[in-house]
Amino acid sequence: MAELRELAAGLFAGRGGALVLDSIAGMGKTSLLGAFSRLSAEDPGLRRLRLVGARCHPGIGPGLVYGPVVDLMLPLAKGVKQPGPVRQFLSFTRRGVVRTAPELLSAMVPGLGMAFTIGQEVTQASLATGSMPFDSLQPFQQGVALQIVEALVDLARSGDPILLTVDDVQHMDPSSMLVVDRLLHQLSDAPIGLVLSHTTDAVAGGGHAAMVEEMLQRWADDGVLTRRRLGGLPPDAVHELVRSTHPTAPAAYSEKLTRLTDGHAVFVRLCLDEWRPDAGDEVGLPPSLTRIVETRMGVLPAEDRELLAVAATQGPVFLSRVVASALGARDEDVMERLRRIAGTGLVELTSPPAWATEEESDCYRFQHGALWRVVYERQTPGQAWARHAAVARALTPERPRDDVPLPLRLEIAGHLRRGGPRCLAASAEAHAELARTAATEGLSFAEAERHCEEALRAVRALPAGDAARDRLLIQVTELLLSLTEVRWRGSSTPTGGPDIDALAADAEAAAARCGLPELRIRTALLRGKTLLATRGLVPSLTKLREAVDLAEEHGDPVALFVARVEYGRQVSKRRLSDGLAQLREAERLYATDPRLGDREDPVLQHARNLGEMQLGVSLFDSGDLGEALERLRRCTERLAGETLRAELPIVLNYLAQVYTALGEEAEAEEVLRRALEFEAERGGDSGWHAYNAALLAQLLVRHPARGAEGVRLMEQAWAETERTWLANLVPIVRNLYAQTLLEAAEPPADALERAGRLAVDTVLETRNSGMIRSEIAALSLRSRVLLAQGDRTEAEVSAREALRVLDEVGDMPALRTEEVLYRSAVVLRETGNHAEARSLLGRARAVIARKAESIPDERLREGFLRNVPLNRAVLDAEWGER
CATH class of the missing domain: 1.25.40.10 (Tetratricopeptide repeat domain)
Known part of the structure; x- marks a missing residue:
């Protein structure tokens, strides 16, 4: 508590800071944050502090894109005088009308809506063509995080200091982690404090919890936050709890309670609940938390124990309507039974999630997470499967809707995932759709990747030979490989990822079984890319040539144009004349086939841009500097006027190469600095940013006065190249x-x-x-x-x-x-x-x-x-x- 007060005091002096409270479950982290919140409201020295809290939800987990960020931003945004449309938009959130966090954040952060829109369109185009590595897309996500942090800092500097608290950070989604990362590096001179509570139980099991632990430690090593491990409650705190809860308990009781529980907050709380005056100073502590919970539940009728088991299946927070539906009982009966059970202290009424605010249902939560876990784990595997499936059905809208809120979709998908063999197909569909939403709407590629892996797990467990299974396998594989491409480091498996070429081969085989030409073309292109990473250029070119041949046979001009551009780009690396021929033919096709004239189609525009600039630089490489310069100038001017400008750093790179080759070093430097500034505004590492920095360094080192600067820039460019690692x-x-x-x-x-x-x-x-x-x-x-x-x-x-x-x-x-x-x-x-x-x-x-x-x-x-x-x-x- 003293450290929290010290952090808050520093905020009034303009010094930000961050603190992580680490402990195993039940040590009272949440209680400590709650106590500090009450203290800040009562202490005259802290009353001006704007204290805003959020919690990462274990039931939904890290799939809730920007979830805690939205929860922190909303109260701050509502405290600012907002224009009418924004005020109206924020009012929708109270009724659960707004579907996505990007929509909500865009209303609160100036300029963020455009960033999301551009990033979404680029992502959709890249997924559709498969020809742009996600290295070119990640800067959009970095840019979103930077804009959110800048808005937070502006809010803090325009009013009283802000202290942000986030409970259960082990469940935080990667997009929010990225925002935290950017925020931590700006706290030193901003009146913002950040306190994170972190439960360490699941770290040893790997997965997302281990990733969060790694990030927390990295931040601590960088000196941007302090970690404090909480042990049990000290004896004086236990004594105070005993005195306030049971004033008549003997003094010796608190001493024994401290000794036996080691101050573990959950055990202390449960033992206090069990104490009776006739027990004196005896502490009746069963050997485990499970025994305590079983003892308390043993007084309930069997049907109420079943009701609690179903409730625990929905999660730590549950709705009476969902429990009633899963049990096949009347809503009114279940509401009454839950009201009675609440009298035992096992559950308590709480506010419903935003998407359920208009439901005619009561919302309850288990007294604490440890109790919920014990109740949930008392089920057999078969019971859990059946109950998760029933909860998923109860949560799913009766009629298909396009406006189902993301938290509800995540909850449904989680229950389908745990619903056993009968839910495999539905689970695969739900996670595949969530993956696409996370990538294209939230620019949250880590979350999308995790959903893809869940969808693939479910798809592979389905019976072979089903056409729907094959189509889903292709769809999910395409997305997963696009998302992981930036981690392909010349081996078959990206760090922590699947065998990329085996996945692409499976998708190719599935396309052959489906017999649809468009799927065969797409999977051939995909396989060409994985072969390039795993076995080199020659096998890749064979597969890309096959994609061109398939597209010619199929007679689809869009597929043929995209395939020819991709093949031309890659074959140029082996034989420049072949690449030029392919790219010229793609250009002729684009100019003569009216079916390729849709300028609103992001797939076509993306392929056109890549083909046009590649043809320009290939002409340069073959020695035709005059035409290359003219083409690349025109392409640069056209791309600079587009909304997306995703390929702008690439064409500027090519143009700078031509200027350098012509001896126009001043023009080359100007173009390269323009490219670097463009990507710096988006933020984050990029392979093309590194390449442009390397070209600039090469210019600088030729001059004695700038040589040292050039060498430093080159070292930075190589370090960024190693981090992004685009194979080409x-x-x-x-x-x-x-x-x-x-x-x-x-x-x-x-x-x-x-x-x-x-x-x-x-x-x-x-x-x-x-x-x-x-x-x-x-x-x-x-x-x-x-x-x-x-x-x-x-x-x-x-x-x-x-x-x-x-x-x-x-x-x-x-x-x-x-x-x-x-x-x-x-x-x-x-x-x-x-x-x-x-x-x-x-x-x-x-x-x-x-x-x-x-x-x-x-x-x-x-x-x-x-x-x-x-x-x-x-x-x-x-x-x-x-």
Whole structure:
């Protein structure tokens, strides 16, 4: 209590802070928070404190997206003078009319509605095409969290200090955890306090509780919160409880009670309930909490014990109507029986959840969570299955509705999940729909992933051969793999996730059984992506080519366009000319088929954007700088005017590469800073943010005055790349890191060693992944390192290997052919191979001349020839006979 008071006092001085109260169940954390709430209302020094509390509900658990955030924001928002429409909207929440937390948060946080809308549309487009990794979507979720926190801080600074309390944080949803994370890092100079109560019982069992524990400890290690473990109540507190509850009890009774219960709040409370004056100082403590509960329930008739068991099946909080329906009894009879049972202290009346406020039903809660758990666990597995199924039926609206509130949907799904074999199909459907809602409406990808896993578990338990089962399997697998894609790290299983290629193969087999061409095309595209991550580019291209062929056979222009764009993007990494051909054909298809003209279709627009920018950068990679620049400029202008702008960081990356290649470094830097600022506003890590930072670092290190800044930025870019780990970007950024170390005007002392290790890592990785472009670049970089270290023999080996692969495959994306030729020529000249070196130099000059011819603007052409360091070195080299 003293620490809570100290935290509150600091708020009035503008110092925020956070405290976590840890303990096992029943140690009185909730009681402590309640006591502090009462104290703050009575203490003159704390009366100005705005104390707002929320609780994470164990019955619904971490699926209630932004649940505690909404509960904390609502009282604060209602205390502010709101405009009419917002006031009306908030009034709807009291009647349970508002369906989703995003709707409610959007009404309370300025600008948040637009962020949700844009994020939802991007997510829907990405799920529909499967061609955008969720790395590009996560910043929207990060941005939502930042806006919520900024609104909280503004509320705190515009009035009296705020103390937020959240009970049972072990049940908090990941989206709310993200908000807490952002808030904790802004508390030091904001008049906001945060107190979290955390029950540690389930941590050892892993799962969500272990994830919450890990986050709490990480925050404690970062110094943004303090953890305090609560033990039993101290002797003086137990003595005070005895005195206030049973004034006539002997003094020795409180001493014995403390000794026997070790101050455990639940045991203390239950023993006090059982004490009778004739017991004197004897403490009748059964050996376990279960025995205490069984003793108290033993006085009830059998039918009332059954009633409580059904009530416990609904959860710690339950409705009389639901219990009556599950029992097949009259509502009035059950309400009367519950009124009598409440007299025993086992249950008590409480406020109903928002979605049930208009029901003609009484709402009760068990006296505490430990008691509820004991009652619930007294059932047999068969009884629990049957009762959960009955509760799910009672909660489900009689007629299908589109406006069922999310908390109710979550509760129904939870009962279906526990309802045994007969509920498997319904459970799979419910969790699949919740997953899509969480991803597309709440931008809550962790929750969506968990629902997908539950849906898959139920689907796999259904009898094989059922068409509905197969369609559901495909739907859930597509969503789950899209959600986990950012964690595919060149292996079959993302951290903590399923075997991705096995899942995709199962979905592909299910599509074949269904016989629907559109499903076969989608699952072939999906399998192509998992093969890219698990077995490399070559098997992936085979499957993506199959998707194109299937789409051509089917005659669906939308499916064919999407498949051709995806195949063209990927095959470019292996053979640039093939990729250009596919992308040009996709462009022709888009321009000539009127069925592809729907500009409101996010699937088509997303595929069009990716195809258009990929064609532009592929033209650049093949040496047509003039057309590439013109196309990418047009694409950038068009995307900048769109609402979503999801692909903007990608096209800005490509445009900056062209400007850099033309020697227009100021323009390239401006474009890259624009891209970085755009993603910084959304917040969170992003693979493309890292790539853009790496390109900017490469520009900076060339100048002595900015070299140190460039190296630091490159180190940050690589760290972000490791965190996001997009398989196609990792080797590119790693090579940029090595190149930056080699070309820095003032390189670090260990630059050569670090660059060498990075190049070797890329060579090893790309020989498994099939990313030939990055393998060639890494071999060339390694030859430069070895030459600088004096190992000419090995430098020549690496240089010749880079040339061999380049001659075999031709021009490649994200690779300058003239640079590989020139760097290899330098190595061969140093090893005495002068004729070969001059030949390679001539080839490099020819490539540069061809690129120069593609630039119609005379100023740009001259800048390309004289302002690009590599081009200058190639053109100015004078390697005569020795």
